[in-house]
Amino acid sequence: MSTATVTPTKLWGGGKSPFNVEYGKLMMWYFLMSDAFTFGAFLISYGTTRFSTNGWPDPNEVFKSFPFAPEGVHAPLVFVSIMTFILIISSVTMVLAVRAGQNMDKKGVVKNLILTIIGGIAFLSCQAWEWNHLYHEGAWWGSNPFLNHDGTASSTNFTNYFFTITGFHGFHVFSGVVINIIMLIMTLMDKFEQRGHYLMIEKAGLYWHFVDLVWVFVFTCFYLI
Amino acid sequence: MEHTVAHEEHSGGGTKEIIRVTIILSVLTVIELALGFWMIGMPLESSLRLAVKGAIVILMLAKAFYIVAYFMHLKHELKNMIMTIVVPLALFAWFITAFLYDGNSFRNLRNTYDPHYKEQSTIKVEKKAENKHGESNHEETKPAAEKKAVE
Structure with a gap:
């Protein structure tokens, strides 16, 4: 690649794509990098606060409910693992949509985009249920009904961080679903067939995978650890 | 010609790779969940608990790697481009x-x-009576204010 035959000015001299990626896709990567820093800042702030506090609520006591389950059910990690799998599977269907786009297979794109959108909506519904449930237990920004692991009184830091970070992530999921719906409409209108490529789907795909990626971190930091 | 360029860019792996990565991600998640369940009964300040948490973090990073490298296709991009993203991180x-x-x-x-x-x-407290939202929201804030006044 850097052998002597190429004169140094050529690669970055214009008219070439030094990274061999389309401009929009490269910028999507840089946007996602900056978004990673935003999420990172949130999560590290959460971690710092947690490290500076003596007690912290036990996630297995807080997130133990399940839709349609009886009142006193104790099922930690069950509901959130379903949410995690929904997001992983929707990420897989998005990869399949991108791949179908590379093969100019319109039917495949439409089918997999619809599946991805359904996955996204399912995830959002799960989150809505969980927020609603926690709200009715008395948890919200500024109010924390849960006790620390060791039975001492807890501050509202726990709920503040939980609702802020999962809310910010949920907003990303929501915008991802909207973007995917726009992609679906554009595909159905044959926009990409006319352009001759489905590169737009790849950019939407990058965003969607990023949402899945962030959930991997949020899920670990709030529910597991 | 455009098409061939675009195609070369995405060489490496096919549906097989997607299935393989999906299975890896699912298995890693299941292991994480198993560790999470195992951790429930552990004493709070034990070093075993800390070790399990460390293992979960490592699994989390492995999952992140697979998503970024294969689903987001970063592994198959040019090395210079990978560096402009990974190095700042x-x-x-x-x-x-x-x-x-x-x-x-x-x-x-x-x-x-x-x-x-x-x-x-270190003071243990009783779990508050279920003060559900909407019902006793003002009562919840009142005693706190009174307490402050007393102090």
Whole structure:
């Protein structure tokens, strides 16, 4: 690649794509990098606060409910693992949509985009249920009904961080679903067939995978650890 | 010609790779969940619990790698482009270390020099009666205000 035959000015001299990626896709990567820093800042702030506090609520006591389950059910990690799998599977269907786009297979794109959108909506519904449930237990920004692991009184830091970070992530999921719906409409209108490529789907795909990626971190930091 | 360029860019792996990565991600998640369930019964300050948490974090990073490398296709991009994204993210190493260390140090300082804080964090409290939202929202804030006044 850097052998002597190429004169140094050529690669970055214009008219070439030094990274061999389309401009929009490269910028999507840089946007996602900056978004990673935003999420990172949130999560590290959460971690710092947690490290500076003596007690912290036990996630297995807080997130133990399940839709349609009886009142006193104790099922930690069950509901959130379903949410995690929904997001992983929707990420897989998005990869399949991108791949179908590379093969100019319109039917495949439409089918997999619809599946991805359904996955996204399912995830959002799960989150809505969980927020609603926690709200009715008395948890919200500024109010924390849960006790620390060791039975001492807890501050509202726990709920503040939980609702802020999962809310910010949920907003990303929501915008991802909207973007995917726009992609679906554009595909159905044959926009990409006319352009001759489905590169737009790849950019939407990058965003969607990023949402899945962030959930991997949020899920670990709030529910597991 | 455009098409061939675009195609070359995405060489490597096919549906097989997608299935393989999906299985890996699912297995890693199942292991994480198994560790999570195992951790429920463990004593709070045990080193085993800390080790399990460390294992979960490593699994989390492995999952992140597979998503970014294969689903987002970063592994098959040019190395220079990968570097422009991965190198700035190395800042996180400092970011995480410095801030968590700071948080930990703050807790130690408070426990050493703030007896009130230390005492407060050892008093066990009864779980509050279910104060559901909408029903007793004002009552919830009132006693707190009264307490402050008394103090």
